[in-house]
Amino acid sequence: MTAPLVELDGVSRVYGRGDAEVRALEDVDLVIDSGDFVAIMGSSGSGKSTCMNILGCLDVPSSGTYRFRGADVGALSRDQRALLRRHYLGFVFQGFNLLARTSALENVELPLLYRGMPGGERRRRALAALDAVGLADRAKHAPNELSGGQQQRVAIARALVTDPSVILADEPTGNLDSKTSREILEMLRELNTERGITIAMVTHELEMAAFAHRVVRFHDGRVVEDREAA
Amino acid sequence: MLWAALLMAVRAIRRNLLRSMLTTLGIVIGVGAVIAMVTLGQGATARVTGEIASLGDNLLVIVPGNAGNKHSGVAGAATPFSLRDADAVAELSEIAAVAPLSGRGVRVVYGAENTATTLQGTTSDFVRVRGWAVPEGRMFHAAEERAGAPLCVLGATVREHLFGTQNPLGASIRISNVSCEVIGVLEEKGQGTFGNDQDDLVLMPLTAYQRRVANSDDVAMMFVSATSSSATPRVQTRITDLLRQRRGIRQGDEDDFVVRDMKEVTSIVESATGVLTALLGAIAAISLLVGGIGIMNIMLVSVTERTREIGIRLAVGARGREVLLQFLVEAVVLSLLGGVLGVGLGLGASWVAARALDVPFVWVPELVALAFAFSAAVGVTFGFFPARKAARMNPIDALRHE
Ligand SMILES: Nc1ncnc2c1ncn2[C@@H]1O[C@H](COP(=O)(O)OP(=O)(O)OP(=O)(O)O)[C@@H](O)[C@H]1O
Numbered sequence: 001m002t003a004p005l006v007e008l009d010g011v012s013r014v015y016g017r018g019d020a021e022v023r024a025l026e027d028v029d030l031v032i033d034s035g036d037f038v039a040i041m042g043s044s045g046s047g048k049s050t051c052m053n054i055l056g057c058l059d060v061p062s063s064g065t066y067r068f069r070g071a072d073v074g075a076l077s078r079d080q081r082a083l084l085r086r087h088y089l090g091f092v093f094q095g096f097n098l099l100a101r102t103s104a105l106e107n108v109e110l111p112l113l114y115r116g117m118p119g120g121e122r123r124r125r126a127l128a129a130l131d132a133v134g135l136a137d138r139a140k141h142a143p144n145e146l147s148g149g150q151q152q153r154v155a156i157a158r159a160l161v162t163d164p165s166v167i168l169a170d171e172p173t174g175n176l177d178s179k180t181s182r183e184i185l186e187m188l189r190e191l192n193t194e195r196g197i198t199i200a201m202v203t204h205e206l207e208m209a210a211f212a213h214r215v216v217r218f219h220d221g222r223v224v225e226d227r228e229a230a
Numbered sequence: 231m232l233w234a235a236l237l238m239a240v241r242a243i244r245r246n247l248l249r250s251m252l253t254t255l256g257i258v259i260g261v262g263a264v265i266a267m268v269t270l271g272q273g274a275t276a277r278v279t280g281e282i283a284s285l286g287d288n289l290l291v292i293v294p295g296n297a298g299n300k301h302s303g304v305a306g307a308a309t310p311f312s313l314r315d316a317d318a319v320a321e322l323s324e325i326a327a328v329a330p331l332s333g334r335g336v337r338v339v340y341g342a343e344n345t346a347t348t349l350q351g352t353t354s355d356f357v358r359v360r361g362w363a364v365p366e367g368r369m370f371h372a373a374e375e376r377a378g379a380p381l382c383v384l385g386a387t388v389r390e391h392l393f394g395t396q397n398p399l400g401a402s403i404r405i406s407n408v409s410c411e412v413i414g415v416l417e418e419k420g421q422g423t424f425g426n427d428q429d430d431l432v433l434m435p436l437t438a439y440q441r442r443v444a445n446s447d448d449v450a451m452m453f454v455s456a457t458s459s460s461a462t463p464r465v466q467t468r469i470t471d472l473l474r475q476r477r478g479i480r481q482g483d484e485d486d487f488v489v490r491d492m493k494e495v496t497s498i499v500e501s502a503t504g505v506l507t508a509l510l511g512a513i514a515a516i517s518l519l520v521g522g523i524g525i526m527n528i529m530l531v532s533v534t535e536r537t538r539e540i541g542i543r544l545a546v547g548a549r550g551r552e553v554l555l556q557f558l559v560e561a562v563v564l565s566l567l568g569g570v571l572g573v574g575l576g577l578g579a580s581w582v583a584a585r586a587l588d589v590p591f592v593w594v595p596e597l598v599a600l601a602f603a604f605s606a607a608v609g610v611t612f613g614f615f616p617a618r619k620a621a622r623m624n625p626i627d628a629l630r631h632e
């Protein structure tokens with residue numbers, strides 16, 4: 001049996017020390033197989049973002065192990081984790097996090113730049129990714145010339161341009177109206193079904209969680225529910 | 231990756247063009263000032279040494295006074311020479327010519343024209359040791375010198391003032407109530423090392439000067455030309471021995487005259503330039519330090535401002551070293567930009583100044599290369615700390631940064 005794509009095993013994350021200690025994650029076990037689409041829910045402060053940061057190799061557990069494709073991420077160096085992100089992970093954030101005063105095309109090219117891809121191919125693939133999110137005609141626009149929905153689509157293009165194994169989306173629709181949110185979710189679902197990209201997404205809305213195959217609910221840093229989506 | 235970092239750097243600098251320019255100003259001014267000063271200094275040295283070399287590299291100048299004495303240079307304080315001293319020096323071996331010289335400021339009159347100038351009593355050897363041609367007319371003969379004939383040879387400036395375009399040869403001019411005949415005109419030499427007009431003089435046979443103008447047998451200085459450049463140290467010693475004996479200086483006492491080799495003057499000028507260059511080097515170091523701190527300051531501001539950008543780059547897979555490279559390259563581009571502008575400014579300013587001061591414009595490629603090398607080094611040195619700060623950021627905190 002091959003190792004699952006993502007495997008959290010008794011993971012805890014503690015911020016601060018002594019009186020100021022916050023146990024953001026407490027003994028979390030979570031397995032996500034390749035091709036899954038998981039919605040992570042839970043009240044504010046329940047540890048969803050903390051969990052996403054660990055899944056995204058941006059942070060490491062205080063205790064417990066996180067295995068990504070069978071490799072123990074906790075044992076990797078900072079640079080090795082950067083390489084994991086570079087080659088296997090894509091991020092979509094609530095606040096879009098695009099480079100300001102930089103065209104949509106160049107924003108999408110950014111992850112390819114760090115892969116050392118030559119300019120011509122980089123451009124071609126970035127344009128293809130923008131086309132996939134329906135923004136080919138906005139390639140030259142800077143983020144401040146785009147609507148929120150369009151900015152989030154650029155961010156999705158940036159996440160998918162490297163053909164990642166997993167896209168991690170922390171409240172990707174948190175800043176968007178419900179119609180635009182549905183469009184973004186359609187897009188994520190399409191990436192999941194057509195390209196087989198595994199998706200983990202934090203959301204507060206049941207309507208958005210309904211796009212996923214599976215819903216994981218957090219409460220006070222623990223997984224309290226893990227079920228098939230309706 | 232380096233190329234990409236370069237493009238990013240250029241873009242970041244263009245985005246904050248005014249700020250970037252102000253930041254580089256320290257380096258621009260420092261590099262510019264040093265380039266300008268050194269270039270001008272080289273030009274001035276080239277001119278001075280060129281002039282000294284044109285005097286002939288086997289020229290010795292003998293003046294009364296003590297080189298080591300505080301009171302040296304005060305003419306008249308020391309016993310002057312006499313024509314017999316000059317004759318005795320001329321008897322020594324390896325000597326080509328000796329020109330004794332004595333002079334004073336006078337007013338010369340021709341008809342309605344008159345001008346103030348310097349009258350020099352000397353011998354015909356004067357034009358030989360100085361390598362001075364007499365294109366119009368002639369220099370006085372030895373016989374005329376001995377006879378103390380009232381003859382004179384004009385410098386180009388005096389000729390211009392008194393005669394304009396008229397032919398001066400054969401004319402009689404009055405110098406301090408002595409009337410004398412113009413027999414020649416000296417070749418024009420132009421401005422001297424210290425901006426003095428070398429052509430503003432009148433030559434007269436030394437004996438005529440002594441008897442008719444000065445009423446004294448004093449000789450103020452002597453120009454001596456050795457037979458070869460390699461003979462000058464020997465000639466210098468012989469003259470010193472001879473004059474010590476003639477002037478009755480006891481063993482152990484100091485000379486009361488100086489025999490100066492013009493080659494020494496060249497080396498004095500060159501060592502003075504060396505000191506100047508060292509001083510400029512210190513100024514350069516300080517201004518580069520100040521410029522470097524300016525760059526470090528602005529890079530720290532830039533890193534803080536762009537925290538979120540750094541977070542994004544780290545999230546999409548940039549390693550610390552790639553972020554470091556980006557900011558380091560940006561600092562180096564910034565400081566090199568300062569270097570380029572500084573070199574341009576320095577060369578431009580020194581070119582203009584060289585024309586205005588009438589010194590040659592000496593282009594020193596090594597200096598320019600050095601300026602670039604130092605600018606780049608400043609960028610690396612002062613850019614490293616801010617770049618490392620960027621590279622060590624925690625991606626999560628950086629992404630959350632407002
Ligand atoms: N850098 C930090 N330092 C200290 N405590 C932190 C830090 N980040 C998160 N926490 C704490 O950890 C807990 C979980 O935070 P987390 O951001 O994971 O919540 P969340 O589920 O994403 O909430 P939300 O829905 O509001 O985004 C919170 O109590 C929070 O205060």
Ligand SMILES: [Mg+2]
Binds near residue numbers: 050
């Ligand atoms: Mg959160």
